[in-house]
Amino acid sequence: EAQVTQNPRYLITVTGKKLTVTCSQNMNHEYMSWYRQDPGLGLRQIYYSMNVEVTDKGDVPEGYKVSRKEKRNFPLILESPSPNQTSLYFCASSPLAGVGSGELFFGEGSRLTVL
Amino acid sequence: DAKTTQPNSMESNEEEPVHLPCNHSTISGTDYIHWYRQLPSQGPEYVIHGLTSNVNNRMASLAIAEDRKSSTLILHRATLRDAAVYYCILIYFGNEKLTFGTGTRLTIIP
Numbered sequence A: 001e002a003q004v005t006q007n008p009r010y011l012i013t014v015t016g017k018k019l020t021v022t023c024s025q026n027m028n029h030e031y032m033s034w035y036r037q038d039p040g041l042g043l044r045q046i047y048y049s050m051n052v053e054v055t056d057k058g059d060v061p062e063g064y065k066v067s068r069k070e071k072r073n074f075p076l077i078l079e080s081p082s083p084n085q086t087s088l089y090f091c092a093s094s095p096l097a098g099v100g101s102g103e104l105f106f107g108e109g110s111r112l113t114v115l
Numbered sequence B: 001d002a003k004t005t006q007p008n009s010m011e012s013n014e015e016e017p018v019h020l021p022c023n024h025s026t027i028s029g030t031d032y033i034h035w036y037r038q039l040p041s042q043g044p045e046y047v048i049h050g051l052t053s054n055v056n057n058r059m060a061s062l063a064i065a066e067d068r069k070s071s072t073l074i075l076h077r078a079t080l081r082d083a084a085v086y087y088c089i090l091i092y093f094g095n096e097k098l099t100f101g102t103g104t105r106l107t108i109i110p
Helices: none
Strands: A004-007 A010-013 A019-025 A031-038 A042-051 A054-057 A076-078 A087-094 A110-114 B009-013 B018-023 B031-038 B045-050 B061-064 B070-075 B084-092 B104-109
Touching: A004 A087, A010 A019, A019 A031, A019 A087, A019 A110, B009 B018, B018 B031, B018 B084, B018 B104, B031 B061, B045 B061, B045 B070, B070 B084
Parallel strands: A010 A110, B009 B104
Antiparallel strands: A004 A019, A019 A076, A031 A042, A031 A087, A042 A054, A087 A110, B018 B070, B031 B045, B031 B084, B061 B070, B084 B104
């Protein structure tokens, strides 16, 4: 089954404790991206990747890191989480490097709470 | 980046058609119009997209104004499962930076 898989789905952590949210897609997509969703603010893009070893900042990259060492994986790294990073996170992928005419496939989301 | 404007919320009766509007007056010639929806407790899912002509698929229809400054997502016969937040976004082919906004929350009345 074609899908985007995120782990963990739920996580409660404490300020400053490094964590990684993994994202994996099995569709051989070139484009992958991370979003956070907060009440009243909609979905905001954190980082995106056009292909392996190619990443760039979205609208809200502060406090996050990403890497794209393999085509199928795009982990989101919080080196020193803070309470303002408490949010619902979504990973997405698309078959096209330019997503204008393509479809974005989203994961089920990872709810992160930072105490 | 071109922006879209959608009503915050709409209601519709079950089994009736729903027309969800979206204004995008600053759209450029190479912006694709995409619609996604987000069901409760799920990630967004693709609904439909178009460039200039009206589009139909199994989920919905997309009507694009002749000047492309507005579009309408049409659900032909709403069901309770269509209750969701619907996002209209513009995506420039080759522009990877996407902004979803807050969308329209659609409530279906049984």
